[in-house]
Amino acid sequence: MPNDDRPIPVIIDCDTGVDDALALLFAVRHPGLDLRAVTCVAGNTDVDGVVLNTLTVLEQAGAPEVPVARGADRPLIEFSRSARHVHGEDGMGDLGLPAPRRRPADVDAVTLLRREILASPRPVTLIPTAPLTNIALLLRTHPEVTRNIERIVFMGGAVACGNATPVAEFNVWHDPEAAAILLTAGVPITMYGLDVFQRVVVPGTDVRRLRENPEPGTRLAGELLAHRPSAPDITTDPEAGGIGDAGAVCAVVDPGGITTRLLPVEVSLAPGPTRGQTLVDRRPRPGESELHTGTREQALVDVALDVDVERFAKLYLSTVERA
Template identity: 35%
Template sequence: MAQKIMLDMDPGIDDAAAIAIALTDPQFDVQLLSTVAGNVGVEKTALNALKLVEFFGVQEQVPVAAGAKMPLLKPYEDASYVHGESGMPGWDFPAVTTQPVAQHAVEAMRETLMQSPNQLTLVITGAFTNVALLFRMYPEVKAKVDRLVVMGGSLTGGNMSSVAEFNIYTDPHAAKIVFEAGLPIVMIGLDVTMKALLSYDNIAKLSDVNESGAMLQALLQHYADNEATGKPMHDVNTLFYLAHPEAFTLTNYWVDVITEGPALGATVADVLGSHHDTTNVAVATDIDVPAFNAWFMSEVATFMK
């Protein structure tokens, strides 16, 4: 049976790869795709989401909702230096013909959850602003959330500071609200996403697979997140976890989000249990990298175009 999921994202090039998989793999049933200001502004993230749902021809099945334009308290800083000015440069997408739903993403998320006969999995791969607002405004929706699988955080070092990962750093106050919401959370952070690099050899093969692979390859050529042996596909790892949890090593911790000072945006695990007598997050600490690459390429091979 397909996993019913809601996606809250900030596309973004690695988000685009995750969206492509979520929209085309039959094991995922996307109920809503909401966007937030993160990699680029929310007008652009919503437009990029619409480009992708139209590219894959699912605009009638998957609604797109635009959400928060800025963090709760912290000044907004985008990542256009990594993802380009538009957030998804490199491919000539046609002009979109559909629009986001009229509701703000928070309202659309609430409606989707409350109308669902079953609990949904919430996948968060951008700033946590929309979800924090949702939980604060409508706490009753928590009962309709099965779990959260989030791309964010790190126990071993950051990419925005020595300790802070981008999605948490962008809106640490929102991340703190979400991490303390009392729901099951799987944290897919830099501890694994900086290991699960999509190899340059595989990136070079994408255009030979199909049109979707060519599109992703074109985007990745503009993705300024480069390591020696490949590119980190941060957001894609959330879906890899949902598809193959056995490929991950998880450790339960209480994780605090730091909201002030030089460690702003840090995710600190109470490893010794000296401050908390319970846990709130299952943190991914290791990943099967060859399995990730093989899975990613197999996903592209089954894309519908």
């Protein structure tokens, strides 16, 4: 955590899903974070389902009255494609949670983002854990917000393999144009991609302990982790659960838990099998293409290449068990 002891003002833009819910539970309970707003976008499920799931999680967690706003119901250009096969029909593990009493804000997501960013007495850290449609619309409609954004830490992209396609990660693949706009934001950006996303796993013994906790928010974390499969190559502990998107929020609290390199990144926008791929240039020097054109045009992004798995798993557990 930065040396400044004051909580970091953050806004989460999500498509609540299982692991977005895990991220919200962490953000609400960590004393080093000041969650100023949550904005919702279509992705894991439809946007109205995302709003409902977000309000449900905040209520189960006993969160303060954080404003929640409905955002884009589809990508900038293409149609929406959900991930219910991963997150359940309701987008949140089909846990049958009671309907929330909370209601969303009476403004749209872009309006709420602009209002909360500009009203914050300190620069805000944006944490998108979803397709980047809302963030792209904000940056194009209200570019003045960048003067009060400290950093954008987004869950998306991949250096190596994708999950939506062999090379594209779901959030970027869902709205590649929006991701390309994000990279032009003109503020520091950290990419928390699949390369680290899939690695942070809570052991099965801890998942069982959370599920048995009588406190609703802690128990919900356990139920979500039980639904969330661990990384594909982990077979020794089948009850373990990956924290997924919550790792991006952990990286805001504890940036030393990830290893990053400032690298050129661009998004493939062409139709075909590479659409939505994040092209991360790890070459030590320019190649023939740049030598002939005289420029590297990609945005420079702090790309997460490694993560301290045990450190983040412990951080996550110690936080969500905080009633």
